[in-house]
Amino acid sequence: MKEWAIQLSNITKVYKGKKAVDGLSLNVEKGSVVALLGPNGAGKTTTVSMILGLIQPTSGSVKLLGGDPKDRSVRDRIGAMLQDVSVIDNLTVAETIDLFRHYYKTPLPLEQLLQISGLTNERSKMASTLSGGQQRRLGFAMAVAGDPEVLFLDEPTVGMDVTSRQLFWDTVKAMAGRGRTIVLTTHYLEEADQVADRIVVINDGKLAADGTPSQIKATTIGRTITFTAGSTVTNDHLYEIPGVTDAEWNGRRVRLYSNDTDRLIAELITRGVEMKDIEIQSGGLEEAFRSLVSSAKEDQ
Template sequence: MSEAAIQLQQVTKEFKGKKAVDNLSFTVERGTVVALLGPNGAGKTTTISMILGLLHPTTGTVKLLGGAPQDRQVRDRIGAMLQDVSVIEGLTVAETINLFRSYYSQPLPLEQLLQISGLDNERNKMASAMSGGQRRRLGFALAAAGDPEVLFLDEPTVGMDVTSRQLFWDTVRAMAGKGRTIVLTTHYLEEADQVADRIIVINDGKLAADGTPSQIKATTTGRTISFTAGNAVTTESLRNISGIVDIEWNGRRVKLYSNDTDQLIAELVRAELEMKDIEIMSGGLEEAFRSLVSTAKV
């Protein structure tokens, strides 16, 4: 039980000569909640598909729970909630969940799966008649059916309302608290910031960053200065001031990204710029992610 949950060693995946994943290596320890982030086309889906055994790497090795992802014994210990949830015509929600429960040697009880997915009231509803948000919750119930040691969640809360989203993350936290390993992808970066123990950023198929949310935010342009600028303040005039990493306008409101906001505010005052309503803010994961992705492309 001491082996890592997931191991990728120098993994490359090529499609028609183009590298979707490029020499990627990382290890995920058991009991960790990991957010795998990256822009569209970065290689996230390909990486997860290789970890699940749906794709084979062109070069390198992938291990899941110490074995090959395709092994039946390994598959019995994992669950996956992918973006597209297909349902079988003619089956109710409860019947669909029971069908998936039958695929595993030690499944969770039906009542528990209905509860954690918030679908108890829909148990007798035809699965094909469910809304998009309800289908996402059904996808979670199916992923959790085998009481998995490793659970993959691909954009899990898309289409969920606020109440369903809260129940979902409460359930995920409870599963992590019992030692389950969770790997998730999401475009809702505030969710990754709140839930993940660790964040892995992939860009252009390569590892761009790896660390805790605090570490990711601390090592990038994590603070900003924003103010309402006078008419004489332009992008060109701001570029003459040292310490500005990036500039973002919203009407006459300007946000300046900097590695040292203390020094920058001194430079702005020294330049005698027309400024009012000045705010200095610590950057969040979104700013850090934006910086990592733009830096990787330079």
């Protein structure tokens, strides 16, 4: 029998007459890593805030670890790394982390928290002097200070360099390996693809898709054709070609999205489109995400 870390039952949140979250139901199994994806304004942060008990749903119910998110007994067992990291003036990095450790009954050791956040060398620095990326890592140390059973990560790697990101995700994977439940939001879809064992897509406050990364990617058969376009090729010209669903430009390098690249490449050649260095790629999570979001807009 499955044990649920999070249970959302038909939750709705209304702001000034508009539904930020609209009848969302979702259960998250203990020990799973779930990526909550969606475009800006889709309702991801509002959903996480309701799960954490920071805001109340207009209707519906939220259970976190079987209880009320606002209960102290529940809060002691969770950790959250939100987008905004606030630091306390006149405290060093080590003092800041140690302060948060003392909020919990069984905190992780200070040295371990400094190590997993990559802040050992900054331990004596004033927290307020850290760079943006370092402050994100400090936020992570504070979030995991109590060795939480459920960890929420809202856009966690924004501002981090490549090395810091690798350390961060290695730590998250290790926590998941110890049975911790991880819920994350991110705009870096390749990270979600590599780390999460479940992808939940929210659009306009509603559930748009739910499944493993492989299942989500299988929802679209979209592929892309990328090539260097000649000087005669224009954006309007490309959109006139049957089968082109979207076009992205990077200098003269263009990527065309299509559900039938075989037909599209034939059309490009037949029409004499000036192109070279052609690449055809299968759709990934980004293409599936794009397709899900655009399909939801078309259905409205």
